[in-house]
Amino acid sequence: GAGVSQSPSNKVTEKGKDVELRCDPISGHTALYWYRQRLGQGLEFLIYFQGNSAPDKSGLPSDRFSAERTGESVSTLTIQRTQQEDSAVYLCASSLWTEWGTQYFGPGTRLLVL
């Protein structure tokens, strides 16, 4: 079946612009996660959704970052006034709520802020 998809796959933007990243989880997966991975680094947790609610936003790096999810499906991660340090791969994952240890990742969005 279809896996997790993300768009765009690559995004180059200028410092100060806003970007919106999209994630389409596996159908029926109520849990959705966003991570950031800088070059050569590990995964950094940003936020997760249980249904359309985000109980834990503690990983968002600053108030320039926000995320939402609708219809227990698509999620968007928005970065306002991008900075060069925002350059990274943004990974989305989804899972069944009862099996959140088994997360299925999308291919990621590679963001480069010039």
Place this chain on the structure above:
Amino acid sequence: RKEVEQDPGPFNVPEGATVAFNCTYSNSASQSFFWYRQDCRKEPKLLMSVYSSGNEDGRFTAQLNRASQYISLLIRDSKLSDSATYLCVVNFGNEKLTFGTGTRLTIIP
């Protein structure tokens, strides 16, 4: 101290050899444990869960030592296709996973 620590490597191992990695975690209340695999410029994928009694999946064996707060991954008869970064993953009793920075493994022909 990081919550999940791994030796970053790289481990360069000849094909057919056995290799093992350890991972230590900081919280004794940790509830569940996993190994994920990440190929170069690809997304992570679940390799195996780690159970208290230890578990095996083909050439891969995972062990958990709660007393010493570490988990291990053993790969026997290594193949070229095993070259990847292996991520140690821990759940600390909430609804999210904490990933280690990974151990890079290269299998040499």
